[in-house]
Amino acid sequence: MNRRSFVTAVGGAAVSATAPALVAPHRIGMTDVVQLQTRFAGLIASDHRHGGQEAIETHAVALAREALELQQHGSASQRVRDSIYACAAGFMSSAMWAAIDGRRFQAAEDHHERAAKLALMSGDQTIQFRIWSHAGSLYRHMRRPADALATNDVTRNLGLTRRDPLFASLGHARQAAIHGLTGDANAVRRSIDRAQESLDRAQPDRPRPVWLTTHYDQAELDSLALAAYLALGRYEDAEAQAHRSLALLRPHMRRSQAITSARLARAQLGQGDVEPAVTTAMSIPRPLAAHPRVSGMLRGFGATLSTVAGDSEHTRTWHQFAQDTGRISA
Incomplete structure (x- = not known):
């Protein structure tokens, strides 16, 4: 595949973000790669704190565009160019994961297509692993x-x-x-x-x-x-x-804690342990309960609880709690 044509295609599909633009020197070096990698680490940290947000997805796409545009404004060794393609692929993989986590599956598939091509161009198997592993998770959630x-x-x-x-x-x-x-x-x-x-x-x-x-x-x-x-x-x-x-x-790993707690509540409910299940579900902090994956799990929990426990005191307690705190319970 012609790299210039592909870069143009990916760059045209990118979305602008508020991140400051990189200023490319005449000669691009590993210092620029380290800068991109640092921003990637910041993106990972943001994902662990928030996850699933469209703002993370949009920001990641914009960072990928910046990395690709950097290639167009200076000369570089093949090692540096490969590393920049790997960075761009990494940003797109984060956009993909944010879309998966936010249940925006069509967007995730689109990001996967671009990320996989960039990763192949980079020759970096670590980022190829991340992208295709995310794809496995995408189709599992679907x-x-x-x-x-x-x-x-x-x-x-x-x-x-x-x-x-x-x-x-x-x-x-x-x-x-x-x-x-x-x-x-x-x-x-x-x-x-x-x-x-x-x-x-x-x-x-x-x-x-x-x-x-x-x-x-x-x-x-x-x-x-x-x-x-x-x-x-x-x-x-x-x-x-x-x-x-x-x-x-x-x-x-705050988001992971909420997801695991929601799954624990479902496992307890599956064994007929209604009171512990409701207690576990109610223990999830309100901001994390609003995460798309967690809220979906709690919605399923509420529906199963109504089936298992009927109009019991525990069922009423959960639904009232969910209503008062903004959780989706039905």
Whole structure:
């Protein structure tokens, strides 16, 4: 593919943001790459705090455009150019994830197409892994398990996963969550076991991209196992995984804490433990309960609660609480 033509196409589709524009020197160097990488790290931090917001998505697209425009206003070595393409792909992958998290699935698919092309141009397997792993999550959330398995297999077949067990572990963990949708309990168990074995072999001090090190650990593996067991209807196993994940979550993973708590409430309700389930659901802080994924889970929780517990005191308590605090309960 002609790089100039592709850059023009991607740049034309980008959305403006309020971020200050980069001033390109005559010669582009690794200093410029480091600046882009720093802004990428800031984007990751914002996603952990807020997640799913259109502002994050728009900002990420704008940063990708800036990175691509930087290429047009100066000369650079091939190493630097490849690194800038990788940065642009990283920004687009964050736009994609923000759209997934915000349940804007068509936008996420559009971002994936551009991100995948940029990542291929960069030759960087770490960002290719992130983009295709996000694609697997996208199709899982859209309840398209065949597509989710196929896209997640792209990540698991990258040479990177053979060189670094941490990438392999994330690939297996997300595969487990997808298998949960298919109802294949044996495949779920195999994938979780492989994810755990790979995580146990991963060297903690090995240099890795910030998007991986700030996100994936034992808590996230347990969270994906929780999602898999919930999909299978194995609520006792799901609850155990939820408690493990919550105990290990790092403080900055506030959105993950809310998502895991919502899943825990559903697992408790699935076992008929109505009072603990309502208590867990009510413990989610109001700002996090407004997150698109969390509010959707709480909406499903309220509907299931009405089915399981009828017009009980606990049901009335939850619906009144949800109404008073702005949570969606029906």
